[in-house]
Amino acid sequence: MTFLSPIVLNNAVLNTCDKNFNLNETFQLSDAVAQLFIPAQNTEPLSAMTITYYLSAADAALGNPANQIGNTMTTNVSTVTVWVRFQSNTTGCYSIASIQLNTYFPPKAITTTISVCDENLDGSYEVNLLNYTSSMVNIPNAMNAFSFYLTQQDAQNGVNAIANPSNYSAQPFPTQMWVKIQNILGCDDMTIINFVFGTKLTLQNAGPFPLDNVCDAGDDGIENVDLTQFMPQMYPGANVTFAYYSSMAELNAGTNAIVNTTVYLFNQNTGSSTVYVKVSVPGFCSEKAEIKLSLKKPPFFMIPEQYFCPEGSFTYTANIQGYNIVSYVWKDPNGNTISNAATVKGIKVAGIYSLTIVSDNGCSYMATMEVKHFDVPVIQNISITGGICTVFATGSKTILYSIDGIIWQGSNLFNGLPEEIITFYVKYENEECIVKHQEVVLDINNTITPNGDGRNDRWIVKNLQIFGGKMTNAKVFDRYQTLIFEQNTNTKVNWDGTIAGRPVPTASYWYVITLPNGKVFTGWLLVKNID
Structure with missing residues (x-):
């Protein structure tokens, strides 16, 4: 069996202009052939085809000569569809397609x-x-x-x-x-x-408006500014729109309009100092206004680290050059205000302090001051043995020692000290900071004669107030280790040589004194009573 090649057709459209506006236009249907039959789509040439026209697709499919119409078609409506039949003179195969006939009135132009x-x-x-x-x-x-x-x-x-x-x-x-x-x-x-x-819009004020009321808080030339604050001065009427541009070229082109107009990030280091505003109202031609931007300079300053002796205090005065300062507020590390002047006095605590100042242009600035202690020696312990006091101190430099803060020595040993409260001093060589520590050299009497003559009647160990409110414990035992006296005191030990109000027998007694700092003193106490 052999299949014959089909005839490939395309639907066609013919348009005409009804310049008389009477819907009586004549079409030459053969004008559609070039749309209907594409030689490249077919194996047989156009010359091998018989072309006939019909009013319906059914008639075209039947190919009844009695229903054929001629090549000329006159219409009386705007759109008519007729059908065409292409039949091969060689094979007898055929195809049909539509031809749409459109009639258009010319458009009516209006001045x-x-x-x-x-x-x-x-x-x-x-x-x-x-x-x-x-x-x-x-x-x-x-x-x-x-x-x-x-x-x-x-x-x-x-x-x-x-x-x-x-x-x-x-x-x-x-x-x-x-x-x-x-x-x-x-x-x-x-x-x-x-x-x-058109009539150009008349602005109440086209500027340039000085936007110079913003402080450069970071002292970097960059701040957010509100561009919209001048709108009522530019045009106070209704139905107005404002568009902001950072350059006149962008306004001319209508590109890159500023979006965040109330928080415009102005950079006076690199950006333009002028913002151009397009003001528009329906019925009028737009007009332009200008805003000139500048930032107020804050009273920028820095405070270097400050050092002072741990047991001392210091005063600091802020010397701010180039500004007229109208307000000072010093705050301590806890946020408490400690001075409203350029000078802050009596600083005794290390930490981070702050100073906020306001200049006469209304701008403020806050800087911090870190306060530290100088490095000083640390007294670790004071040992008193057999009338010799040894001061044990540590530090990173050569340490000097003193018991009056005036005469200094390189040795940490002191002999022949009085039995009283003594202040020991240490410092680094060639430096001023002094560290002091009080220690008591106890005066412990080893004999009492409680006979009522007013002399040596009581066993007294004094100067215990050196430990503040902390208690010293004193005990006295007989030779059988029986506790016959005990006292807790923060001032002095005071025993009259009695037990329960009765004199103790003449004998040697053992005492134990325990200080709040943990040191313990022991020894014999002779009590001479008249039996």
Whole structure:
């Protein structure tokens, strides 16, 4: 079995313009052949085909000669569909397709007047002609194509059409031009467009407005500013819009409008110091205003680290150069205000202090001051043995020792000290910070005679107030280890040589004194009583 090649056809459309507006147009159906039959799609040539026309697809499929229509078709409605049959003279195979016959009325152009403005404020008027096409024709139609010309002759000849109707600008700007409206080729109309120049908006104040009330808090030339604060001064009326640009070129182009106008990040180091504002109100041509930006300089300063002796205090005065300072607030590490002057006195605690100042331009600045102790020796222990006092101190440098803070020695040993409260001093060689520590050399009497003569009647160990409110414990035992006296005191040990109000026998007794610092003193105490 052999299959014959089909005849490939495409549906066709024929359009005509009814310039008489009577819906009585004649079509030559053979004008559609070039759309219907594409030689490259077929194996047989067009010359091998018999072409006939019909009013219905059914008639075309049957190919009945009695139902054929001629090559000429006159219509009385806007759209008519007829059918065509292509039949091979060689094989007898055939195909059918449709021909749509469309009749169009020419568009009716209407003379239009357009108000033009210099909307991009570059000194030249511009207009988007395509925004007004609906007013240029009596019945808008998606098939209408609009072409614009500067002369009537160009419009009639269809030459030198304006290339950029969506953004037309000229200097000088014409007072009129012509528009040609066409729905299909040869079906058109044209008319005049008249231009009038719009009324420019009158601003109450175009500036430049000085935006100079913002302090450069970070002293880096960068701050957020509110550009919108001048809107009521520019134009106080209704239906107004403001667009902000960082350059005039961007305003002219309508690009890169500032978005965050209330918190505009202004950089006076790199950015423009002028912001351009486009002010627009319906019915008027836009106008321009300007804002000049500058930041107020804060009273910037720094305070170096400060050192003082651990047991001392110091005073610091802030010397701020180049500014007229109207306010000072010093705060300690806990946030408490400690001074409202340039000078802060009596600093005794290490830590981070802050100083906030305000200059006469209203700008403030806060700096911190870190306060540290000088490195000093540390007294670890004082040993008193057999009348010799040894001061044990540690440090990173050569340490000097003293018991009066005046005469200093390199040795940490002291002999022959009085039995009383003694202040020991240490410091680094060639430095001023002194560390002191009090120690008591106990005066412990080893004999009492409680006979009522007023001399040596009581066993007293004094100077125990050196430990503040901490208690010293004193005990006295007989030779049988019986506790016969005990006292806790923060001032002095005081025993009258009795037990329960009765004199103890003459004998040697053992005492134990325990100081709050953990040191323990022991020894024999002779009590001589008259038995």
